[in-house]
Amino acid sequence: MSSTKFQFDSYDTIGLADLIRKKKIQPKDLLDFSETKINRFNPELNAVVLNTIDKAREELRSGKIPKGPFYGVPLLLKDLLHHVKGQKITSGSKAYQNYAPSDDSVFVSRLRKAGFLFIGTTNVPEFALMGITEPKFHGPTRNPWDPERTPGGSSGGAGSAVASGMSSIATGSDGGGSIRIPAAYCGLFGLKPSRGRVPVRPYGRVWQGASQDHVLTKSVRDSAAVLDLVSGVGIEEAFSLEKNKTSYLSEAKKSPGKLKIAYSFASPIGTPVNQDHIDALHDTVKLLKSLGHKLEESSPLIDGKRLAKAYVTMYFGEVASEISRLDKVLGRKAKMGDVESTTWILGLLGRSISAGDFVSAIRYWDEAAYISESFLENYDLYLTPTTAEPPAKIGELAPKLYEEIAMQIIGRIGTGKLLLASGMVDQLVEKNLSRTPFTQLANLTGQPSMSVPLSRTTLGLPIGMLFTSKRGREDVLFRLAGQLEKERPWADIKRT
Secondary structure: OOHHHOOHHHOOHHHHHHHHHOOOOOHHHHHHHHHHHHHHHHHHHOOEEEEOHHHHHHHHHHOOOOOOOOOOOEEEEEOOOOOOOOOOOOOOOHHHOOOOOOOOOHHHHHHHHOOOEEEEEEOOOHHHOOOOOOOOOOOOOOEOOEOOEOOOOOOHHHHHHHHOOOOOEEEEEEOOOOOHHHHHHHOOEEEEOOOOOOOOOOOOOOHHHOOEEEEEEOOHHHHHHHHHHHOOOOOOOOOOOOOOOOOHHHHOOOOOOOOEEEEOOOOOOOOOOOHHHHHHHHHHHHHHHHOOOEEEEOOOOOOHHHHHHHHHHHHHHHHHHHHHHHHHHHOOOOOHHHOOHHHHHHHHHHHHOOHHHHHHHHHHHHHHHHHHHHHOOOOOEEEEEOOOOOOOEOOOOOOOHHHHHHHHHHHHHOOOHHHHHHOHHHHHHHHHHOOOOOOHHHHHHOOOEEEEEEEEOOOOOEEEEEEEOOOOOHHHHHHHHHHHHHHOOOOOOOOO
């Protein structure tokens, strides 16, 4: 049967796998379609930074692709953490431009076993440090809904690629909202699993357990089915949860029952929330009530500013460690010119924070987790907007010229203590988190959290709603997501 009958970007990942299984199409048809879409949209969007479709064709011809449940379906991998043996992965940095891992990561190996065809890697900010995707090495990625705006970050390339139909699915990682923010900005479904749900080897832990791997998808069932395949970790992992006793795919088909849901409009760090996003939350509350759920305006009694500082303390320390690791990659001591100025300054801050301060920050994560879990003893879910503002314009959040000059000077002086004393940390917290202050909580508490694309701004841009549940309760999230998807379908990806 001719593949021209099908508009493949109107199918989700499970739908494409069904077409292949029923022999209505061949995997090569999907490769051809993805190649056409990438060639058409990527020059403007810059979502895919490495195209491996020819390699996927070779593997397909060789018969090396496992006959798993997603046999022959194209998938894009994030250019960070998701290692393919012998294939370059840059983490958005010129310092890694020649780096190729010696083995697949466990997450990738499980996707490979499922039968996916790896067709390329997607753009990320350098070392995944920003909620926008504008690395100097690869250039900015643009949002298909408005190419003058960011798709978010750090899985911004993934969000842009799926939203434009280059692939029905792409991997992401979420250390502070990096799956859920692009999902919200690009009109997609994005879930961050519980800490310990998905293996992170060869790393042991990523961002002290704040970061988890998963995928960005058009449909709830795609996300659920993939989590069934990749979840389950062993004793060699720093954090480990037992595999769910029932499949998440089956959970997504069940009624959620009548849930008790707490909600809040307020930014946890006291910064403004855009009126469109407030209105969207009002609309979501109304929708949920119409479905029989009980809604109460309430929030966990967590010091948001203190938690944000605890988050960036880890963030600074991780950057310092990442820069130290470059010595081995580069074969020499890393210099300021090897990375972006902002990255270098963040590393200086990391080297200036004491071990005691770092441990105190992690302890507050645990305190916040206890408060949040206790709060959810009285509620099934906690609801906020995913983001506080629409996506920024490309270049809007880039350092100004005078800031770049100041960073160059401070970087050459080589002292982060001056920065700490100057109050710059408070400024960095507000500047970097004011647009996206809601997502970090679940990363630090280890709870699962999902962004559901339920609304639009007055300009027609997607708005995501953020739902968080107790640790290990992805099943509750998937049940509600399945219900919301039926009630308010969103799978109208941005095809231009």
